[in-house]
Amino acid sequence: MSLLEVEALTVRFPGVTAVDGLSFDLDKGRVLGLVGESGCGKSVTSLAVMGLLRDAETEGGIRFDGQDLLAGRPKAVRRLRGDRLAMIFQDPLSSLNPYYPVGFQIAEAYKAHRRAGRAAARAVVVRMLERVGIPEAERRARDYPHQFSGGMRQRVMIAMALCLEPELIIADEPTTALDVTVQAQILALLDELRTEYGTAVLLITHDLGVVAGMADEVLVMREGREVERGEVMELFDRPREPYTRRLLAAVPRVDRPVPDRLPVEDS
Amino acid sequence: MRPAPRATPPPETADPETVPVPEPARAVVPEGKDAADRGARGRSARARAFAGRFAGNRPALAGAVVIAVLVTMALAAPLVTALTGQSPYAFHPEAVDPAMGGLPRGGWGGISAEHPLGVEPGSGRDVLARVVWGARVSLLISLLATLLSTAIGTVLGLVAGFTGGWTDMAIGRLMDLLMSFPSLIFMIALMSVAPDGNRELMLVAVLGLFGWPYVGRIVRGQAMALAGREFVEAARVLGASRRQILFREILPNLRAPVMVVATLSIPGYIATEAGLSFLGVGVRPPTPSWGQMIASAVPWYAADPVYFLVPGLFLLAAVLAFNLVGDAL
């Protein structure tokens, strides 16, 4: 049994089907990259797994450690959320509440699932902030999100997601909103931590470079459906589907001349 | 990377941030049957979109109907009074009872075949005639005030947003000042010392003077946002003059937001005009206005409630109707 099993997942919004019969498994400690252009349904898939979709009609099955997330009791699913599966969002500024210090927001996640006094929760917060590389963690815990830089904010988000040592982390475009130099740091941190904790990662991105560096396996999505799936090296070296090839060719490379024409879909 | 505080609250129906809706969701209305009248597409498509927003919204439709009725009534005021044969200014001493302190004869505010909405206590003037002529005054003042504030607001907002720098600073400060001003009390003070002359025009001027910053603020923000957009950039690169950019590129894109603010400001002006006239600093008798009619009904309200209810309900209907339509936009 895999840690996460998604089976024939279909998500419909009024008037549009965002995900159409998608299936995949994710084993403990592995990293699966979910790749595709914007609007292909990858973010909707991640929100469906977290149970964060609203006003959507969902079919199929999502099982976490054998437990059905779609059919499960809301309270039981909520207990899992944040504790055993956690999420890192794309835009750390808008994903953190501007009205509370970051330490409070991390402690809140911890205390939602563990009985902990103020001091104990505080210790966890400081330890996590130190672990994700925020200097002067004790003092910075009292600062508000707007007082951090973009990269530091995403570190806070990572600390928040990892404070309960979840078995699965869903990272939805974790570096898209960041500067290029900061992107590399955040990815390195994420990779380091998931190795250390043995966490499985569902990595959602449109950036093939990110996937190549971190994922074990890749699933290419298009218009809500799977295009191709495989081990990362194999897929990069020998893409079977034309769409995957075009996707790969669209990545600018410094070691090759710029093609005369951009790859276009032949219809 | 870029701090993006929510400038305007997101529309209440869609939830774009948690539900990333793919492209096909924005599918436009199928063109099918109307393919024939492609020629006049620009205008009629916009009109259809406008009508479409109303079709499913029954309260807004009701509001539009009420507005149409009231406007027709105001326009046809001379016709109405010609038909009933009652002038808004003629006294009818026979319709009131001097023994009762001038209360209308026959109870119910003196409603009769001759005076369908009763008569004014004391003078015996016909209420229907005064209400329809009052509609003229109330609606005309609020409409002109809206035009004035929209015109000033659009021009100054556009200049501020597009020029930037010093001009923007000055206009921005002026708008801040006017908006943090105790405007109602100032209108009262101004109107109370205003010379007796054309009170209606004075009201329009005062309402417009304190109303334009609300339009100006929105236009300024929109103009600033638009000035940085690619299509404006493109026009500039193509060598368009400032005037061309302002009138061809920016102004057309401001039509929708300006329309909305203008519509929403009408009920405010109707209510403010009525309030000022109610307090005795607006339209002066014998010219009828709804607010002034209600004011003159206050001393009689206990004995003759019909006399304050009639203009009161007309006023309520007008304000409510404009609010309903404004909400739908």
Place this chain on the structure above:
Amino acid sequence: MIVYLVKRLAAAAAILLVVCALTFAIFYLAPDDPAQKACGKACTPERIEEIRGQLGLDRPVPEQFARYLEGIVAGRSYGGVQCPFPCLGFSFQTNVPVQELLVSRLPVSASIAVGAAALWLLTGVSAGVLAALTKGSWWDRAAMAAALGGISVPIYLTALVLQYVLVVVLGVLPYPRAVGLLEDPVVWLQSMLMPWVALAALYAGMYARLSRTEVIGALGQNFVRTARAKGLPEATVVRRHALRPALTPIVTVFGMDLGALLGGALITESVFGLPGVGKLAADAINSSDQPVIIGVTLFAAGFIVVANVVVDLLYAVLDPRIRLGAA
């Protein structure tokens, strides 16, 4: 924070100065001759000249304005009659110093404003929040219809209908009277009830609509999604992460509205015949009592400007982004 505070105070002072200048302009540049007004109908030209001298109307305009400002901040004398700080002149009708009139009328206006504010804040905000949380339900639609009705009914209509039904027809309440809370609490409450309800009906509608929009906006924010992703109970998500940001702007609107009402509810006080600052202004308008009109204008403007500053400070306390300077 200090910079912010200083900026706000400077802006407030500037607005007050402009308000003074404008009231001065209205007062002195109006077509009516103040000396003629002060003197009354039957008045000899010599007497008018004498009054002109007392009021300082024979001096150049800038000097008059300087004296006028001086009177407000330090007091002045009018032709030998001492007018103590803050001097706003004397009523043409009663010759009572305007500031004395204002102070004596404030308790009534304050009673009306504070009671009504408490009522509309409680009903309006809770109705709006509930509507937002049950968006699309029958409650949402009913509350929003009622709110739209509330903001559309002119206050004098509400007031007259209330008084007609409750006092004239049903007789469950007496006519409102100006009685101090400590003098006779029962009559005070009976007198205040109708003004409170009439004002609250108007404002509650506005607050219901505003709080509904704010709460719906806040619920759509990314940080609310984050809070749900943490596995917090939905009640905590709503209370801590949606209501706090949604209600902060409402606090500021509330401060402004309360400030404006403290300067007198003209229409409400007039209809119910309660002698507050607003009734004072309404009566002054009817009798063309310029110094009183100007006095009330300045007084109300002062409340609004002070409310503006208080609200800005409150916002800084409530919103850490302003308190600590946005990045």
